[in-house]
Amino acid sequence: MGNTSSMLTQYDIEEVQEHCNETFSQQEIVSLYKRFCQLDRSGGGFISSDEFLSVPEFAVNPLSQRLLRMLDGLNFKEFVAFLSTFSSCATLQQKIEFIFKVYDLDFNGKVTFNHMLDVLRDLTGSYISEQQRQQVLTHVLDEAGYAKESSLVLADFIKILGSSGLKMEVEVPVD
Template sequence: MGANASTLLDDDITEIVASSSFSKDEIEQLYSRFQKLDRNGSGTIDASEFLMIPELAMNPLVPRIVQLFDGVNFKEFVRLLSAFGKNAPREARIDFLFRFYDVDGDGVVSEADVNSIFRLLVGENLDDATLRRIVRQAMLDFGAGLEALDGGDESEELNGCSVQCRPLTREDFCRKLQNVELDRILQISV
């Protein structure tokens, strides 16, 4: 970034403002916070530095959040946070949510992806079979259909056929979230 990792130049700010949902003042505030998080001065935030954020300490989803932010530089940090800006476009919010739920990064949200997220939320309070039923119902409620399989641990029997939920595409996400006020749910103040 600019001349060195500790300096944010006007050209950098202009570029970042143009590609994010944040104002110049917000970018400068985020940069100050980023520098405080980057305790070793590497120009990136690693998992241990990210875990120093007090607001995340009690969040059960912190392992997934850390996966998304681990090793990011300032521009990547802003790009990820941009989905939470007050002026973020709806598409950016949906992209972030989709990426959050697509744990394995294969471009779809599968039962296994949702199971990973739900497991973080419930910890060991539910057995695997109960959690699998809850995830299956959530996937069906979200609009996933069932598809026949050759079998496997994740499948269940339905009328003598092994089935699992069809993975959700980004288009499925968009369709299902079309009436959800994401700007009220996904927003941070800088």
């Protein structure tokens, strides 16, 4: 499975299904493998940042640079596991864990006000002022029972987003 020019075996498909908690059907995994091979232009079995940025929808995403630090160098199993977060079969917990990783800029298991402000800055660009961003974020934290000085851990994100009705879904086209 390391060489993208080879075809997936039934064993490979089942292994990937197990790795992503049965989120995708076997047919979806085969389709994802074809897409992975298209993205892996070097044929090395991994997708680089540049290869990810060749996807127009990804390149224009305001969080693409944050996502790249999570994606650079993914092999096929990791690629499918990443995409499984966006499946309708993924649990709310899996989706929240993914969001937490986007905010946890230094990978220390904590998200600070400044981390959240950085993400908000990426999302809003020049549409709102820095002062407005800080006010909005301070208000959201206050409503959730946290202070500006708080460092949030994954359990805090689960508490805050757990009842939000969060939707993060992408359909996998099946050939």
